[in-house]
Amino acid sequence: MDAPAFDAKRFVRPALLTPQLWFVFMLLMGCSLANAGSLNVAPQSWWVANIGNTGPGPNGGTVEPGGNCESCLQASGGYHWTGVLTFIGNTPFGCQFTRGDGSIQDNGCTVSESIYCPANSTGTTTCTCNSGYQPDPTATSCVPVVTCPTHASGTPCTCDEGYEFDVAGTSCVASCPAHASRPSPGTPCACDAGYQFDAAGTSCIPVQYTLSLSGLGVKVMPKNDLKTAYAEVKKSDGSDGSGVQVNLQLSVVPEEDGYNHAVGQHTAPHDGSLAPLSGATDSNGKLPFVFSAPEAGGIHTITATCANCLNSPVTGTITVPGCEVDDLPPITDPEVQLFEDNPDRSDEARLTDRMKEALACLKRDAAAGSPNVGSAYRPPAYNQHLIDVWEKWIRELKDNEKPACAALKTKIQAHFKTHKLKESQQPVEGSLHTLGEAVDVTISLPPATIDAFWPGCHLYRPPSLRITDPVHFIYR
Numbered sequence: 001m002d003a004p005a006f007d008a009k010r011f012v013r014p015a016l017l018t019p020q021l022w023f024v025f026m027l028l029m030g031c032s033l034a035n036a037g038s039l040n041v042a043p044q045s046w047w048v049a050n051i052g053n054t055g056p057g058p059n060g061g062t063v064e065p066g067g068n069c070e071s072c073l074q075a076s077g078g079y080h081w082t083g084v085l086t087f088i089g090n091t092p093f094g095c096q097f098t099r100g101d102g103s104i105q106d107n108g109c110t111v112s113e114s115i116y117c118p119a120n121s122t123g124t125t126t127c128t129c130n131s132g133y134q135p136d137p138t139a140t141s142c143v144p145v146v147t148c149p150t151h152a153s154g155t156p157c158t159c160d161e162g163y164e165f166d167v168a169g170t171s172c173v174a175s176c177p178a179h180a181s182r183p184s185p186g187t188p189c190a191c192d193a194g195y196q197f198d199a200a201g202t203s204c205i206p207v208q209y210t211l212s213l214s215g216l217g218v219k220v221m222p223k224n225d226l227k228t229a230y231a232e233v234k235k236s237d238g239s240d241g242s243g244v245q246v247n248l249q250l251s252v253v254p255e256e257d258g259y260n261h262a263v264g265q266h267t268a269p270h271d272g273s274l275a276p277l278s279g280a281t282d283s284n285g286k287l288p289f290v291f292s293a294p295e296a297g298g299i300h301t302i303t304a305t306c307a308n309c310l311n312s313p314v315t316g317t318i319t320v321p322g323c324e325v326d327d328l329p330p331i332t333d334p335e336v337q338l339f340e341d342n343p344d345r346s347d348e349a350r351l352t353d354r355m356k357e358a359l360a361c362l363k364r365d366a367a368a369g370s371p372n373v374g375s376a377y378r379p380p381a382y383n384q385h386l387i388d389v390w391e392k393w394i395r396e397l398k399d400n401e402k403p404a405c406a407a408l409k410t411k412i413q414a415h416f417k418t419h420k421l422k423e424s425q426q427p428v429e430g431s432l433h434t435l436g437e438a439v440d441v442t443i444s445l446p447p448a449t450i451d452a453f454w455p456g457c458h459l460y461r462p463p464s465l466r467i468t469d470p471v472h473f474i475y476r
C-alpha cells in the first residue's frame with residue numbers, strides 16, 4: 001500500500017497566513033498579557049512527520065522543539081524516504097520533506113500540524129498554564145503554583161514591606177522597627193542601646209532620662225572632701241538609667257575674704273576640684289563623685305549634663321566657708337526668740353512655786369537694796385543658746401584674726417554682749433534657771449548684808465559663784 005497522500009493544504013506555514021490572520025494572532029497575543037495564567041509565549045506550530053507504527057524512530061517520528069530534522073529524516077527516510085529534509089524557518093519551524101526531484105512527497109510519511117506550548121501549558125491561540133502552575137515572573141514558562149503565606153506575594157514568595165520570613169522561612173513576621181533588632185533569630189525585637197519602645201510598643205524612640213544631683217546644698221569645710229554626692233539618672237519609667245554618660249563641671253564664686261582678687265591675689269586657693277569629671281552611671285544609675293574643698297571660701301556650683309536627659313543640665317552648690325568656724329544654728333523656737341529680742345526678760349511666772357515664794361521673801365527683806373530680778377526661768381533651748389554663744393566666742397572666735405572670720409566674729413561678739421555673758425562665767429547645761437529654781441537678783445547692798453537675808457528666804461548663794469556670779473541665787 002502506498003503511503004497516504006500528502007495533504008498540501010494542511011501544510012500551512014505561518015508565512016502563508018494572510019495579513020488578516022496575523023492581525024488576529026497578534027491581538028490574541030496582546031490579550032494573553034491580561035490573563036493571569038497566560039504566558040507571553042505564543043503557541044508554536046510544528047509540523048510533524050508521522051509514519052505511524054512503521055518507522056524506526058520514536059512513535060510518530062516527530063520533530064520536537066529543540067530537535068532537528070534529522071529525527072524526521074531518520075523516521076521517514078530511514079524507512080521510505082530518500083528525499084531531502086529541509087529545515088523551515090524558526091517561528092514556527094519544522095521539517096519539509098521533498099523528493100529528489102523537488103516535489104513534495106508524502107511517501108510513507110504523514111505530515112500533520114501540531115500546536116506546542118511551553119511545558120505545563122496548553123492552548124491554541126494563547127498558552128495558558130495548566131492547573132497547579134502559574135506563569136513565572138517573565139511569563140515565559142509555567143512554574144508550580146506556590147501559595148504564599150500571609151503578608152507575602154510573588155514568585156518566589158516575598159514578604160511584604162515591613163515583614164520578614166521567620167526562622168523556618170514559612171511565614172512572614174513583622175520586621176523590627178527602626179533602631180531595633182533581634183538579639184538572635186526568632187527572638188522578639190529589642191531596641192538598640194539608647195532606645196526604648198514607645199508606649200504602644202511598636203517603635204523605638206530615644207530613651208529619655210532624667211538627671212539629678214544628690215548630696216549637694218551642703219557646707220564643706222576648707223581642705224575637706226565631700227564623698228557622698230552623686231549624679232543620678234532615671235529612665236522615664238522611673239527605673240535606673242545605667243551606663244549613661246554624665247559630664248560634670250565645677251565653677252566657683254570666691255568668697256569676699258579681704259584679698260584683692262582683682263589683681264590676682266589669692267585666686268587659686270578658692271578652686272575646688274571634682275573627681276571624676278565625667279563617666280557612665282553604674283548599675284544603680286549613679287555616678288558618685290568626690291568634691292575636694294580648697295583652702296579658701298566660695299560658693300561652688302556643680303553642673304551635670306547628659307545627652308538624652310530631658311532636664312539637662314542640672315546644678316547644685318557646695319559652700320566652702322572661708323572661715324572654718326560654723327555660725328550658730330538659727331533660732332527657730334519662738335520661746336527662745338522672746339529672750340533673743342529682750343535679753344533682760346525676767347520670766348518669773350515659770351519659776352517653781354517655792355522659788356516664787358523665796359523670791360518674794362528676798363524682795364521684801366532686801367527692799368532697802370531695790371532688788372532687781374534679771375534672769376529667772378530660762379527655756380532649756382535658750383540656755384543652750386547661751387552655752388553656744390559662750391563657747392563659740394571663747395573657744396573659736398575671740399582670738400581668731402582671719403579676715404574671713406571677721407564678720408562672724410562681730411556677730412557672735414554682739415550676742416555675747418547682748419546676753420551679758422561673762423568670759424569667767426560659762427553657762428552650763430542643766431542650769432537651775434531651766435528648772436525654775438534659780439534667779440539672778442541685783443541688790444544694791446553690801447554682800448555681807450545680802451548674805452544676811454537669803455538664808456531666811458530658803459535661798460542660797462553657791463560659794464563657788466559668790467565672786468564670779470554674785471547675783472545668782474538658788475532654792476535651798
Ligand SMILES: [Zn+2]
Nearest residue numbers: 257259266296
Ligand atoms: Zn581670697
Ligand SMILES: [Zn+2]
Nearest residue numbers: 340385415419
Ligand atoms: Zn543670742
